[in-house]
Amino acid sequence: xxLAIEIxxxxxxxxxxxxxxxxxxWSWPTAIAGxxxxxxxxxxxxxxxxxxxxxxxxxxxIYGWYEWLHGGSNRTQLKVSSAPVAxxxxxxxxxxxxxxxxxxxxxxxTDASLPFADSSLVAFSLFAQFLMAKKYIENWxxxxxxxxxxxxxxxxxxxxxxxxxxxxxxxxxxxxxxEWRKSMAAATVIA
Numbered sequence: 280x281x282l283a284i285e286i287x288x289x290x291x292x293x294x295x296x297x298x299x300x301x302x303x304x305w306s307w308p309t310a311i312a313g314x315x316x317x318x319x320x321x322x323x324x325x326x327x328x329x330x331x332x333x334x335x336x337x338x339x340x341i342y343g344w345y346e347w348l349h350g351g352s353n354r355t356q357l358k359v360s361s362a363p364v365a366x367x368x369x370x371x372x373x374x375x376x377x378x379x380x381x382x383x384x385x386x387x388x389t390d391a392s393l394p395f396a397d398s399s400l401v402a403f404s405l406f407a408q409f410l411m412a413k414k415y416i417e418n419w420x421x422x423x424x425x426x427x428x429x430x431x432x433x434x435x436x437x438x439x440x441x442x443x444x445x446x447x448x449x450x451x452x453x454x455x456x457x458e459w460r461k462s463m464a465a466a467t468v469i470a
Contacts, residue, residue, distance in 0.1 A: 281323045282440070288316035289444040296448055299411065300455040302359070302462060307344035311337050317441075324436050327389050328381060328397040336408060343412030350413070359462045362415035374406045396432055400425055416463060419456035423449060 292313035298306035314333040321330035350357035381402060382395035391397065403425050410418035426448040433442035 281320060284316055285320045285438065285440050288313050288320055289440045291316065293444055293447065293451075296451050296455075300451060300458050302347075302414075302459070304344065304347055307340045307347065310340040310343075314340070320438065320441065324438060325390060325392045326397050326436065327391045328385050328394065328401040332401045332404060335405060339405070339408045339412055343408075346412050347414065357414045358466045359414050359416055359459045361463075362410060362413070362417045366410075366415070367417060370406050370409070374402045377402045392436065393432065396428075400429055400432065416456065416459045419452050419459065422452045422455075426452060 291309055295306050295309035295313050298309060314336040318330055318333045321327070321333065347357050349355070378395065378399045382398035385391035385394035385398060403421060407418050407421035407425060410421060426445045429445040430442050433439075433445060
């Protein structure tokens with residue numbers, strides 16, 4: 280049963296990332312559906328930090344959906360832009376600091392598998408998702424890095440469809456980076 284749920288989550292999430300690459304607003308509702316399915320998958324695999332992350336992804340996806348529609352100037356559609364350096368530096372520092380208490384909590388109070396590795400990837404995934412919600416191009420760099428490390432984690436946990444999904448995410452993220460660069464360049468020419 281969990282394999283069927285995992286496969287459904289993988290397919291819906293792959294569609295969501297593809298839609299994100301294309302800056303399609305439907306990336307957000309498909310993301311919400313995918314993350315809710317992954318809650319069951321990660322609970323069954325005792326990856327509680329990842330399971331918790333799915334709930335936060337759902338909230339950030341609602342925020343991103345709104346931002347992409349109304350976050351631009353005069354409440355227009357949000358355009359791709361570069362994140363302010365301060366956002367990247369402060370966000371990265373906060374993310375790195377958050378890993379220890381999150382990992383400790385899951386190690387100490389649950390039977391979590393790989394609590395610190397899982398928590399590290401969760402923390403940086405949250406930051407990447409925030410950057411995506413703001414349509415900052417740098418989100419793709421963070422996603423590429425996170426996906427590279429998620430592949431062996433999910434393989435180790437024998438979540439092979441999910442590991443394959445995260446392996447497929449890497450070229451999708453590269454495509455997203457290239458597409459968003461074109462979008463940014465086109466917006467600069469128009470402005």
